[in-house]
Amino acid sequence: MAEAAKDLSTEKVTLDNLDPEEVKARIMAKYPPKVARKRSKQFVINKVGEDGKTPVINANVRTVPGLMGQRGCCYAGCKGVVLGPTRDIINITHGPIGCGFYSWLTRRNQTDPESTPDGHNFMTYCFSTDMQDEEIIFGGEKKLKQAIQEAYDNFKPKAIAVFSTCPVGLIGDDVHSVCREMKEKLGINVFGFSCEGYKGVSQSAGHHIANNGIFKHVVGLDDTIKEGKYRINLLGEYNIGGDAFEIERIFDKCGITQVATYSGNSSIDAFANSHTADLNCIMCHRSINYVAEMMETKFGVPWIKVNFIGAHATAKSLRKIAQYFGEQELIDKVEEVIAEELPEVEAACAEVRPRTEGKRAMLFVGGSRAHHYQELFGELGMKTLSAGYEFGHRDDYEGRKVLPDIKVDADSRNIEELTIEKDPERFNPRISEERKAELEKAGFAFNDYDGMMPEMPDGAMVIDDLSQWETDQLIKIFKPDLFCAGIKEKYTVQKHGIPLKQLHSYDYGGPYAGFKGAINFYHEIDRMVNSRVWEYMKAPWDKNPELAATYACD
């Protein structure tokens, strides 16, 4: 037994017929020694051991200045990602004009204002205090107060949120006290976020701050129990390209009621009421697990990890929800829906797959998408050679089992951890301890996420916070058939003659979630990896460079 294990550990892994360790060493060799040491810990060759144990990857650590990576800032995570898709609040960016401008409609979160009675939708607007040097010198609180007043006078919203940008923290504006004062004065909910761009090491800090803020200021304000037998919240789904609509369509069909979505197609009213749901289903673990944890502690709502990217993952997630509720009626209905939806998906997949089979992909995006989308590529018979997150933490790579081992560094310690206690009146454990134990015994996982690495093959390269240099090298060395990342990487990669699929914005397509989304994705990937355009880079005269000449006598 021990011998067998030894054999396994010395077995040479290969990746696309190359030695991944050698490739890694080659890429690292360019860096100054200190940088190479740091990046080496974020650049890991996967090896899945017993019980899904994987190598340790360094993640959620400081960006190396000058290397050019993909990450954005805390403000982007808070205002842009988590609160941006909530249509019926006025989000005021407190700071110079840029931050508000860049986060104005650029994330493609679709929303349907008609799905709430008041029809409010401020997502098409950009609100900013447009801070000037005079406020940097004398403070911006007065202007912020006035801006909140003007927002109220012009638009009469039911809530206003304020987002702090870098200079706000430095000059010491107390946005929270301004918000409290204006809340009192206007009689609507007004709350602020200290999400200055320099906080944390990536967008991730902003997600956490946003989670805290919503939980503190919004969740639990409305105890009305929404009608519906199986009431859930969908967390970490941002309705890019209409993903949340497709998931909602499937839920409706199954008879599952969504109380709230965090935060695609969301409304602040639904957040206020979300603690009345009976289950939290988490899509993007990285950006939203905090709210789920806090809701469980305070209100007794359990959470599970789901994934609606990929037809089979969708089916699996639906079954998991049905299993949780344990009602035969729901279990049967879910099976019926899956049986009804899958044939069309499978037919589409079978049609496309001969053209995608064996193609090789690389995915570097987000804090969950680089994992989830491997599902869809798997359905297309494509291999993932390398993947990594922009702002993931170790638990997103290695699974939540490593949570106790994660050292909290100075950058994370600066992000507030709320102390949450049981709500004396409203805490209500949704399932009994016995039932929970019974489910767990049957293999049902609560509060768990296994992470990306256990599901990836040995030898695959898992790279956190990928740099421009590493991107270039991976492309030159492996020449993958498809690269997945975001807008900043898109054309850099495509100049190499390799298609890049944006997994933030979906290249303005989608939805890709659920059953119908899977079909869209199959067709899109077929289009991309089989496009004729990549054949056009050489002109005929470059292919046949024989000399052309004219005779002197002509």
Add this chain to the structure above:
Amino acid sequence: MLLRHTPTEIKERKALTVNPAKTCQPIGAMYASLGIHGCLPHSHGSQGCYAYHRSALTRHFKEPVAAATSAFTEGASVFGGQANLLQSIDNIFTVYNPDVIAVHTTCLSETIGDDIPQIVAKARADGKAPAGKYIIHANTPSYVGSHVTGYSNMVKAMVDYFSTSTGAKTKAVNLIPGFVEPSDMAEIQRIAEVMGVPYIMFPDTSKVLNGPLTGKYKMFPDGGTTIEDLHMTGDSKGTIALGRTCTMAAARALDSKCKVPCEILDLPIGLQGTDEFVDKLRLMAGVNVPDVLNLERGQLVDCISDWHQYLYGKRVGVVGDPDQVLALTRFLVSLDMKPVHIVSGSPAGKKYVKALEEVVADIGEEVNIKVPGDMLLFHQWIKNDPVDLIIGNTYCKYIAKDEDIPFVRHGFPIYDRMGHSYFSTMGYRGAMRLMEQILGVLMDRQDRDATDITMELVM
């Protein structure tokens, strides 16, 4: 309705900007830096800044936008960003090896007061900046001016750092374009070329942000003004700066530093704008205007006369950057159109507003002008007093759709259409293209609204 909450009633706002028609300085500095050959723009601030700027420029150009960041953390924000910038400089030269790093600041590093020249001097002293490599900088606090100010500051930095005078004047004319498209820069160069004028254009983003797909990624594309040319700008016989808010500072600095006299003109948009440019260039360089340009000019005049009936009296809302707005307004007036609502998002000074007022003085209508203004106000004006045409950046499509008004995209950013970086709207040919776009949307509207009886085949 996309902008369903826009109130028709206009209330004065002093503190709240809604739907800005501008963005912050650093992106302008980044764009200008990309117009130096072999240059890597560097954002000295938290990494969100460069992520946003690179994203915005990439969405606009559909091209790679290489740039680096100091990636401030909370610690750097408290103790200063020196360590981050030093590390960045070391890494950049080691890994990416550009000829120049162009550092611009952000609201963060400006608020804490980082001294870039001092940090760069330290980098040199520590041996982190190899000999023969340049590090230039511009202060671009986001809470002053706008993206056009940042562009202007970085272009001026090019003069401050590179322009030198050897005492021997050359025949070259410096051409400084404003924050315009790579296609515009190429068109301005083409005009100088057909006139036989030796020139140095800086910055020059043509062939940088409209590059080819060849299967080889070049972090430093073939285009961009070379360092050698930048040095030589100090010996040129004169400078023509196009678009005051973006280029005047550099042109004046070059005059005082190297005694290169300058002419500061509006952007060469439309007949008169191009006439002024060609005339000044002719006089400065001492050349005759070639037949090819006379032909193009004549073609433009011909087009104006051919299509005048569809343009005459049409009311227009124009929003954008100051230099573009002024030049466009002049062009529209020259076509007997009526620009009635005019917003520049960026501040541009009293003289600028006066110039704008003079251009529209005789159109026979009250004209709304707000500098700086925002797109909420612009939309409110349109709600109260509708127009036949909107000209502005992509964000105007929300207004255009809600109010059902024909719309031509012009300026920055254009996130949703092809063409701007390849086909110029400057010079005589550019003016024809702009007319073609305007006529296209106006006449599509006429066709759409025509009844079965009034539909016209020939127009």
